[in-house]
Amino acid sequence: MTSLTINNEALVNNTNIIKKLSDTSEVIAVVKGNAYGLGLRSFAKLLEQNGIRYFAVTDLNEAIDLRESGIKGEILMLTPLYNDADLHQAIIQRITLSITSKACGVAAENIAAKLRLPVHAHLCIDTGFGRYGFLDSKTAEIIETVQLMEHIQTTGIFSHFYGAGCKDTKHVYKQYNRFLTVCDTLTNAGISIGMRHIAATTSFLRFPFTKLDAIRIGSGFLGRLALADKWGFMPICKLEANISDIYTLPKGHNVGYGNGYTTSRTTTIAVVSAGYYHGLSVERQTIPYSRRFTPISMLRALKHQITRKELTATVGTHQFPVIGKIGMNSLILDITGYSLSVGEKVTFSINPIYVNSSIPRIYSEYCSNSTLYNSVKEETTEEFPLLKVI
Numbered sequence: 001m002t003s004l005t006i007n008n009e010a011l012v013n014n015t016n017i018i019k020k021l022s023d024t025s026e027v028i029a030v031v032k033g034n035a036y037g038l039g040l041r042s043f044a045k046l047l048e049q050n051g052i053r054y055f056a057v058t059d060l061n062e063a064i065d066l067r068e069s070g071i072k073g074e075i076l077m078l079t080p081l082y083n084d085a086d087l088h089q090a091i092i093q094r095i096t097l098s099i100t101s102k103a104c105g106v107a108a109e110n111i112a113a114k115l116r117l118p119v120h121a122h123l124c125i126d127t128g129f130g131r132y133g134f135l136d137s138k139t140a141e142i143i144e145t146v147q148l149m150e151h152i153q154t155t156g157i158f159s160h161f162y163g164a165g166c167k168d169t170k171h172v173y174k175q176y177n178r179f180l181t182v183c184d185t186l187t188n189a190g191i192s193i194g195m196r197h198i199a200a201t202t203s204f205l206r207f208p209f210t211k212l213d214a215i216r217i218g219s220g221f222l223g224r225l226a227l228a229d230k231w232g233f234m235p236i237c238k239l240e241a242n243i244s245d246i247y248t249l250p251k252g253h254n255v256g257y258g259n260g261y262t263t264s265r266t267t268t269i270a271v272v273s274a275g276y277y278h279g280l281s282v283e284r285q286t287i288p289y290s291r292r293f294t295p296i297s298m299l300r301a302l303k304h305q306i307t308r309k310e311l312t313a314t315v316g317t318h319q320f321p322v323i324g325k326i327g328m329n330s331l332i333l334d335i336t337g338y339s340l341s342v343g344e345k346v347t348f349s350i351n352p353i354y355v356n357s358s359i360p361r362i363y364s365e366y367c368s369n370s371t372l373y374n375s376v377k378e379e380t381t382e383e384f385p386l387l388k389v390i
């Protein structure tokens with residue numbers, strides 16, 4: 001069976017690193033996109049067991065799903081809700097709202113006033129990303145919005161970096177300063193802004209001073225970093241498949257669709273039950289961003305194509321090259337000179353977001369002698385009061 005396996009020990013390791021580096025800042029686990037493909041419910045449950053009390057998602061369905069699966073902590077919607085039915089549902093499920101504009105605040109206030117339930121919200125500020133939020137210059141509008149939200153408690157304020165991975169660090173400094181300025185202006189105007197958060201994994205690791213009151217971490221939990229790892233993060237998941245057949249091809253034989261590969265010698269091949277259906281060789285375009293096509297940007301793209309790593313598979317401790325084009329459900333390894341058997345386990349490193357959600361997610365057992373529980377911070381978050389649905 002082909003499956004995505006998640007290693008709890010590695011997750012505990014990564015969680016410990018994040019907690020240690022976060023120091024006194026709270027850790028908000030971003031579990032959008034089906035927890036980056038790891039399976040929302042199982043992954044969030046595991047994080048909760050590991051002491052995480054704050055979660056964030058970008059889709060209301062995921063927020064509701066988390067709550068219904070028994071997550072007790074705070075669940076923050078990172079995106080705005082304008083629709084009355086959505087707001088109604090979110091408030092009943094004690095989801096923390098994001099307020100991105102005055103209209104968004106008005107819509108939330110209308111429903112909050114009707115429901116008469118405690119409602120928490122974070123103010124979302126656009127300090128430069130160009131995606132969601134009050135422009136940081138619009139302080140009068142922000143203040144007006146907070147004041148009209150009489151039935152909503154502002155428990156946080158946040159923004160998001162667009163250039164945490166850029167070589168030029170000026171982008172981060174610019175946004176960070178704008179964010180602090182808007183926070184200070186609001187505070188000076190007598191607005192209680194709650195927890196301030198702007199850093200995600202890359203900015204938190206590269207610019208630790210940006211951690212403020214909370215950090216929003218997604219890829220860090222997975223050990224998938226966009227910068228060199230100085231801390232000891234571990235990859236937490238891999239795709240596992242099996243060798244479904246082994247035989248030997250003569251020299252000059254085709255391998256795979258499209259006549260893209262011909263054996264240059266007598267070649268022993270292993271057919272493996274995994275392909276692009278399972279997310280292999282499916283990648284986001286990671287050609288370095290460029291504003292327009294210039295000779296330099298085209299050269300960069302070409303270099304990226306040429307230096308791209310070929311897909312390999314691990315069997316035991318050995319890496320085998322994938323030859324020929326990979327298929328939907330199968331690929332071919334060149335295992336010449338090795339004696340492997342049909343049924344043997346093969347693993348691939350993979351970004352789980354590309355693994356079709358119908359593929360089983362298998363979580364390894366939690367090892368109880370781990371040191372994690374010793375390092376869990378004392379409970380500092382007050383749980384929301386229990387609600388009566390009217």
Ligand SMILES: *Cc1c(COP(=O)(O)O)cnc(C)c1O
Nearest residue numbers: 030160200201216217218219220
């Ligand atoms: C995805 C996301 C994060 C988490 O980013 P990582 O780089 O995966 O840690 C944080 N904040 C917002 C607003 C996001 O959309």
